[in-house]
Amino acid sequence: MFRKRTLACVLFLLALFTSGTAWGKPRIAILEFEDKSGAGAPGEAVADMLTTELFNTGDFTILERQRMDAVLSEQGLASDGYVDGATGARMGKLLGVDFLITGAITQFKTETAGGVVPLPLGSFGGVAVGTHTAYVTLDVRAINSTTGEILLAAREQGAANATVGGLAAYGAAFGGGKTGGVLASAVHKVVTKIVPRIAALKDTAAEALSDAVFNVIEGGNVMVAVDGGSAAGVRTGQYLAAFREGKVLKDMQGNVLDAEKIYTAVLVVREVKPKYSKCEIIRAQKPLSRGEKVEFLRGSPEDLPIGK
Numbered sequence: 001m002f003r004k005r006t007l008a009c010v011l012f013l014l015a016l017f018t019s020g021t022a023w024g025k026p027r028i029a030i031l032e033f034e035d036k037s038g039a040g041a042p043g044e045a046v047a048d049m050l051t052t053e054l055f056n057t058g059d060f061t062i063l064e065r066q067r068m069d070a071v072l073s074e075q076g077l078a079s080d081g082y083v084d085g086a087t088g089a090r091m092g093k094l095l096g097v098d099f100l101i102t103g104a105i106t107q108f109k110t111e112t113a114g115g116v117v118p119l120p121l122g123s124f125g126g127v128a129v130g131t132h133t134a135y136v137t138l139d140v141r142a143i144n145s146t147t148g149e150i151l152l153a154a155r156e157q158g159a160a161n162a163t164v165g166g167l168a169a170y171g172a173a174f175g176g177g178k179t180g181g182v183l184a185s186a187v188h189k190v191v192t193k194i195v196p197r198i199a200a201l202k203d204t205a206a207e208a209l210s211d212a213v214f215n216v217i218e219g220g221n222v223m224v225a226v227d228g229g230s231a232a233g234v235r236t237g238q239y240l241a242a243f244r245e246g247k248v249l250k251d252m253q254g255n256v257l258d259a260e261k262i263y264t265a266v267l268v269v270r271e272v273k274p275k276y277s278k279c280e281i282i283r284a285q286k287p288l289s290r291g292e293k294v295e296f297l298r299g300s301p302e303d304l305p306i307g308k
Contacts, residue, residue, distance in 0.1 A: 026098040029063040032080035034104040041108035045173035053195045059202045085148040092145020100143045107137035110179050133161040134186035146233050154197050158189030214294040221287035226294045229275045239297035240267040266301040
């Protein structure tokens, strides 16, 4: 019994470090932004800034850019551009993510205003002064990789006329001198407007996962198969909970309102196909049979009350 509990703990920790969805975090990939401003805007730097801010929310597992580029390049797809729903869904499935974030920079400019301050220095007319103001507009889409549905289409603008602390590292990417600094600041202001709107998609993903119910189509005592695959949002490393239905609650007209769930096993997804997945049983009282129900597990696999 001790060895079984130890193995379960090891598997849990392994999944924790290899799959954000074990904790219910949606997996996302952020493409390099397309420059539609005509001003030579750095799409990669904009995507990097958005990646940093989304990572700091702690709400998502974000695919590393080098891995994303390698997968898409292998399939002959570019990792930049403002893609549509169908292309976004295809990319998302290839990358194994729940959402694909794509965007375009539609405005990227600075304006200079100023004049001369008179000085009482004889023939010296005065000192020239001026300010730089940057304007940046981003169009961002979030695409569901399962359905191709565009879940978010946001347009936000940011303006800045002074550098913001902590953004010096981005200055070189956005241009030289003060101009680069105010452009970086303007981009940061836009990004901080967009991040909460993307973060709200976490709840959408959670609702989709909590509602999904699959069936065991091949039973066993070590490995089983379920009829949920990548097309249904199943990912390698996710935990699933098998259950059977107990007592049924009906209204006065005989309509089923709810059914008791008696959990029978905890599974971890080992191999994912488009329409089915193969899973390893890590906790169970007895082998699983064809026809038992399966849902996404929320919380720790050690805490699920098996047989209760």
